[in-house]
Amino acid sequence: MPGNMFDDKGRLNIPEVKRNEKKTVKAEVVINAIYCPEGHNLISVDHEVSGFPGITVKFNGRKSGSGLLSLSAVFGDTSYKVIEGDPDPHEPLDFSCPHCGTALDVLASCPCDPDAVTVMCYLYPKKDPHQAIAFCNLLSCPNSAVIRSGEAIRLLSESR
Numbered sequence: 001m002p003g004n005m006f007d008d009k010g011r012l013n014i015p016e017v018k019r020n021e022k023k024t025v026k027a028e029v030v031i032n033a034i035y036c037p038e039g040h041n042l043i044s045v046d047h048e049v050s051g052f053p054g055i056t057v058k059f060n061g062r063k064s065g066s067g068l069l070s071l072s073a074v075f076g077d078t079s080y081k082v083i084e085g086d087p088d089p090h091e092p093l094d095f096s097c098p099h100c101g102t103a104l105d106v107l108a109s110c111p112c113d114p115d116a117v118t119v120m121c122y123l124y125p126k127k128d129p130h131q132a133i134a135f136c137n138l139l140s141c142p143n144s145a146v147i148r149s150g151e152a153i154r155l156l157s158e159s160r
């Protein structure tokens with residue numbers, strides 16, 4: 001028996017459901033580990049975005065220069081936080097691992113800009129494009145939110 005139907009005062013024991021009621025339809029899925037092509041974890045507990053440790057990457061752009069930023073690890077959330085530098089949200093940026101400098105792998109081009117691409121981070125240290133997340137390298141793009149790589153492929157083929 002998983003618990004009594006009545007509590008010790010004889011009241012009907014109703015499981016706590018408040019948390020579910022409060023939750024919006026969009027379930028929050030948060031990534032707690034994500035890896036560069038060389039297997040370094042990019043989630044940084046030092047840099048929270050939207051209340052969770054963010055995906056911290058180096059950026060580099062012709063106009064933006066270089067620096068460090070943290071992207072929200074919450075699926076579908078386009079929030080980000082600049083740690084160093086001043087990235088132009090309308091310029092496609094080169095993202096790389098802050099530990100080893102390896103550029104993140106490119107999944108596909110993004111329709112938002114001729115030079116924009118979606119880049120991948122891996123869910124496991126061993127790189128597998130089917131076990132990955134993807135996001136656009138243009139910070140102002142709605143696709144800059146983290147999504148599963150499979151969804152990115154579908155999304156991009158639909159928008160063609």
Ligand SMILES: [Zn+2]
Nearest residue numbers: 036040097100
């Ligand atoms: Zn690395």
Ligand SMILES: [Zn+2]
Nearest residue numbers: 110112136141
């Ligand atoms: Zn884009």
